[in-house]
Amino acid sequence: MSWVTRWMERHPWKVVGSAVAITAALVIPFLTMSPTESASTEPEGAVFDARDLVDERFASDVIPYFFIIEDSGGDLLRSQPLRDLLAAEEALRNDPVVGPALFRYFDPVTETEIVGVATIADLVDRALPGGLAVATDAEVKAVGSAIIDELGEDSQAILLSPQASRDSDGLWVVPAVSALVTSDSEVLGFGAAAVNLGGDTEAEEYARSVQELLRTADSLGIYGVAIDVNLTSQEQGQLAGPFIGFTILAVLLIVGLTFRSYWVLAVVGASLGALMIWLKGISNLIGLKDDLVLSLIVPIAMISFGVDFAFHAVGRYREERAEGREPRGAFVVGVTAVSGALVLALTSDAAAFLSNVVSGIESIIQFGVGAAIALASAFLLLGLVTPLVVAVIESQVPAPATGPRGTVIGMLASAGAAALYMTSVLLMVFVLPWVGVLTLVFTVVVTVVVPFLFRRRKGGEPVAALAVDDRLARPVGAAITYLAARRSVVVPVALLVSLVAAFFAVNVKAEFDVEDFFSADSDFVVALNLLDDHVGDRGGEPAVIYVEGPLDDPAQLANLDARLEQIRTLDTSLFARNSDGVMVLGGVFSVLDAVLESPVARQFVTTRSGVEITDVDGNGIPDTREQLRAVLEVTSQFGVPFDSERLMMTPDDVRTQVTHDERGYATQFAIGLLGSRTQESVVEARDVLAPFTTAISADFDGAFAQATGGPFVRQESLDATIRALQISLPVAAFLCLLIASLFLRSVRFGIVSVVPILMTVSWLYAFIERAGYNINIVTATIAAVSIGIGIDFAIHYISRYREELDRVGDRLEAVRRAGEGTGSALVASAVSSAVGFGILALAPMPLFAAYGLLTAVMILLALVATLVVLPGILIFVTRDSDSALNSGEVEAAAGLGV
Numbered sequence: 001m002s003w004v005t006r007w008m009e010r011h012p013w014k015v016v017g018s019a020v021a022i023t024a025a026l027v028i029p030f031l032t033m034s035p036t037e038s039a040s041t042e043p044e045g046a047v048f049d050a051r052d053l054v055d056e057r058f059a060s061d062v063i064p065y066f067f068i069i070e071d072s073g074g075d076l077l078r079s080q081p082l083r084d085l086l087a088a089e090e091a092l093r094n095d096p097v098v099g100p101a102l103f104r105y106f107d108p109v110t111e112t113e114i115v116g117v118a119t120i121a122d123l124v125d126r127a128l129p130g131g132l133a134v135a136t137d138a139e140v141k142a143v144g145s146a147i148i149d150e151l152g153e154d155s156q157a158i159l160l161s162p163q164a165s166r167d168s169d170g171l172w173v174v175p176a177v178s179a180l181v182t183s184d185s186e187v188l189g190f191g192a193a194a195v196n197l198g199g200d201t202e203a204e205e206y207a208r209s210v211q212e213l214l215r216t217a218d219s220l221g222i223y224g225v226a227i228d229v230n231l232t233s234q235e236q237g238q239l240a241g242p243f244i245g246f247t248i249l250a251v252l253l254i255v256g257l258t259f260r261s262y263w264v265l266a267v268v269g270a271s272l273g274a275l276m277i278w279l280k281g282i283s284n285l286i287g288l289k290d291d292l293v294l295s296l297i298v299p300i301a302m303i304s305f306g307v308d309f310a311f312h313a314v315g316r317y318r319e320e321r322a323e324g325r326e327p328r329g330a331f332v333v334g335v336t337a338v339s340g341a342l343v344l345a346l347t348s349d350a351a352a353f354l355s356n357v358v359s360g361i362e363s364i365i366q367f368g369v370g371a372a373i374a375l376a377s378a379f380l381l382l383g384l385v386t387p388l389v390v391a392v393i394e395s396q397v398p399a400p401a402t403g404p405r406g407t408v409i410g411m412l413a414s415a416g417a418a419a420l421y422m423t424s425v426l427l428m429v430f431v432l433p434w435v436g437v438l439t440l441v442f443t444v445v446v447t448v449v450v451p452f453l454f455r456r457r458k459g460g461e462p463v464a465a466l467a468v469d470d471r472l473a474r475p476v477g478a479a480i481t482y483l484a485a486r487r488s489v490v491v492p493v494a495l496l497v498s499l500v501a502a503f504f505a506v507n508v509k510a511e512f513d514v515e516d517f518f519s520a521d522s523d524f525v526v527a528l529n530l531l532d533d534h535v536g537d538r539g540g541e542p543a544v545i546y547v548e549g550p551l552d553d554p555a556q557l558a559n560l561d562a563r564l565e566q567i568r569t570l571d572t573s574l575f576a577r578n579s580d581g582v583m584v585l586g587g588v589f590s591v592l593d594a595v596l597e598s599p600v601a602r603q604f605v606t607t608r609s610g611v612e613i614t615d616v617d618g619n620g621i622p623d624t625r626e627q628l629r630a631v632l633e634v635t636s637q638f639g640v641p642f643d644s645e646r647l648m649m650t651p652d653d654v655r656t657q658v659t660h661d662e663r664g665y666a667t668q669f670a671i672g673l674l675g676s677r678t679q680e681s682v683v684e685a686r687d688v689l690a691p692f693t694t695a696i697s698a699d700f701d702g703a704f705a706q707a708t709g710g711p712f713v714r715q716e717s718l719d720a721t722i723r724a725l726q727i728s729l730p731v732a733a734f735l736c737l738l739i740a741s742l743f744l745r746s747v748r749f750g751i752v753s754v755v756p757i758l759m760t761v762s763w764l765y766a767f768i769e770r771a772g773y774n775i776n777i778v779t780a781t782i783a784a785v786s787i788g789i790g791i792d793f794a795i796h797y798i799s800r801y802r803e804e805l806d807r808v809g810d811r812l813e814a815v816r817r818a819g820e821g822t823g824s825a826l827v828a829s830a831v832s833s834a835v836g837f838g839i840l841a842l843a844p845m846p847l848f849a850a851y852g853l854l855t856a857v858m859i860l861l862a863l864v865a866t867l868v869v870l871p872g873i874l875i876f877v878t879r880d881s882d883s884a885l886n887s888g889e890v891e892a893a894a895g896l897g898v
Contacts, residue, residue: 009328009388019274029285030281040361051544053666054709063183065180070220074175079132089121092181124143161177163533201231211227241426246840249422252417273428301371304785305374306378309386312341320337327394338796342379353371355368389448393452503766506765513677540576545668546704546707547700549666551665554625572688574673587658591640605634605635671689693706749877759865761790763861764786764861765783768854773854779850782855837855838856
């Protein structure tokens with residue numbers, strides 16, 4: 001590294017030109033090679049295979065959108081709300097874009113033709129002699145109540161809220177109903193939007209337009225359920241944008257304040273901007289996919305690591321300047337001295353992040369790879385190029401004007417530069433990348449290039465060497481020394497606290513709730529809360545039992561029906577039932593029931609197939625394999641007729657319940673899972689259904705049966721995240737131990753360097769558990785960041801401690817000197833990052849707020865572990881005479897540049 005820094009000092013413009021050229025080259029993949037695929041947040045497994053089979057084999061031509069319609073006055077059965085709802089439906093049907101795409105079908109319950117949507121407003125309007133236009137509230141109430149009594153409160157034609165009740169006169173009071181808006185996928189040209197982050201927004205934009213048309217009913221609150229997860233994510237991210245910007249702004253201002261230099265602030269800002277281009281450009285170049293964590297979380301996390309490299313490199317350069325060295329010589333000596341620690345920090349940090357490749361989850365693997373790329377980029381740009389550029393500037397420009405006027409100008413210039421860099425990074429990462437790149441180029445020109453050329457031409461004495469600021473260094477050194485002298489108390493207490501924290505840390509729950517990601521007042525969250533209120537025990541989140549097997553075998557089908565009956569009669573409140581307490585599962589039996597219960601349908605199948613359909617034993621299953629095949633083949637092609645002209649089930653309806661292709665027959669049974677927003681309910685439901693799916697597979701001679709669907713997919717993903725965390729943490733700790741031991745050429749110091757990591761992780765996850773946070777795909781990444789920060793802080797302090805111990809041979813004096821130098825740099829770095837992320841904790845989007853708060857807490861905990869506990873441990877494992885020279889470790893110190 002000494003040779004490298006000397007070469008850099010002799011050829012500064014080649015270094016800067018190379019950095020600029022690489023950045024310019026990476027702009028091309030950054031802007032033109034944006035990923036089109038999203039990284040999976042799921043591992044492999046039977047649940048996911050079954051989900052994919054359901055999506056593939058039961059693909060529908062109909063795209064359904066589910067809406068909750070709530071009356072602001074508390075009772076929908078009044079003339080004005082129903083008139084408004086009817087008008088909104090007509091606006092939907094008459095819209096030039098939405099109208100032609102609505103799906104037309106016959107409803108056998110009400111025996112009416114439906115265009116896209118039908119609600120209780122349509123039923124009441126048809127039942128009233130003059131329609132809703134002239135009806136009074138009393139007439140609407142009477143007719144509406146009669147319809148509910150006739151069809152039943154569970155009727156799919158009404159979708160009544162379970163909160164509906166009767167008044168003192170026995171008439172219904174209806175606070176809300178649900179409605180299904182169906183559209184034709186062939187007309188629209190796209191499928192239904194998947195309810196997961198990273199999906200296409202075209203279907204969501206269409207769903208939003210449907211919602212806006214329905215919302216012309218001013219007296220009603222109308223919310224689409226889970227129709228726009230990605231659009232909501234984008235909007236929430238935009239709301240968080242200013243807070244992310246303030247994070248960057250605060251970090252840059254603290255950098256400028258700490259070093260008392262406009263130039264340091266401007267160069268660090270330029271390097272952070274280039275860092276984002278390097279991260280995105282290299283990620284796109286090697287084919288990393290689009291991902292929430294990689295796109296948003298990694299850039300935010302790298303602000304902390306990038307600034308940390310700058311603090312240590314520029315800080316050590318400034319120490320050498322304070323010793324009287326000229327700028328470029330101070331760069332060589334200072335950066336050489338700290339470079340070994342920076343390389344070790346880079347290597348161990350990268351190992352900690354790359355340990356995530358064992359997770360088996362594509363999104364987490366990409367996080368590790370992307371973070372490692374960003375670390376290497378930060379080392380080069382902020383650990384090497386930044387101090388070199390600062391040294392070149394300070395060697396050629398005159399000192400800034402002194403006095404109040406010069407101070408005010410410097411402060412305004414620093415604030416303006418920080419604001420411009422904040423804007424550049426925000427635009428590049430979160431809004432319009434190409435505008436962000438142009439803004440960054442403009443900012444570098446006006447904050448670095450132009451001022452440098454102008455100030456250099458002006459002439460005068462170069463920037464003088466600044467003395468080390470004792471206002472921070474001396475108190476930090478004194479405090480660390482005071483605690484190290486009381487190591488026999490501090491270290492045992494810290495270990496005891498860590499053991500207690502570990503108890504809480506291992507009890508952190510894996511939980512997914514949409515309110516962990518989106519603000520509580522967003523339409524997405526409000527709709528899900530209304531779903532709980534107005535669908536409740538009658539609906540639940542859909543889960544699926546997927547079955548492949550010989551569904552054309554009456555005996556096997558009878559066994560399957562018996563297993564389903566056992567599920568229906570389970571004494572549990574986990575699954576949704578109708579008002580009669582019956583669990584409606586659908587599947588192949590819904591098709592068979594429709595045919596066998598209708599003479600018209602039975603005769604239709606016989607006419608089409610030439611096979612007479614019988615059910616002699618009355619078990620709801622045709623008597624022979626030939627009959628079963630005839631029913632399934634005819635109905636999948638022509639549907640189930642209601643009469644000679646209309647269908648009670650369309651071919652699409654049939655094919656979404658039972659299907660047949662070269663792989664054989666398959667069916668799906670839908671189960672409404674209640675309380676699925678708590679993982680305890682999902683786990684219990686999964687465990688309850690597991691024996692039945694195993695038994696079904698056995699009944700079908702090894703055929704495939706599996707419970708799947710949103711709740712179980714989510715749970716398996718959370719379980720995989722926990723497993724990944726349990727594997728990657730010890731792997732990361734071991735790799736850090738191995739790398740530190742090799743670099744330091746000492747197992748003793750390697751073990752010592754890992755202690756702050758273990759403490760930081762246990763304290764952090766104890767805080768997560770006590771503060772009520774949960775493990776999810778985002779908070780799980782903080783474990784890797786905490787290891788990176790922990791080992792980073794520890795290595796810097798250990799390296800400096802060994803250097804000072806070699807110089808003075810006294811442990812407490814070495815602790816003090818290391819505290820005044822590296823310790824004060826760690827404090828400045830940690831405070832700048834913690835303040836920045838603390839600002840992010842105020843963001844309205846819980847995803848960013850939680851990440852900001854937990855990252856700020858983690859940084860402060862890592863600082864405490866390093867400066868409070870580590871010095872005492874170092875004194876325990878060394879002796880006053882245990883200098884690098886006397887212990888034979890001088891070669892290691894030389895290799896590290898310390």
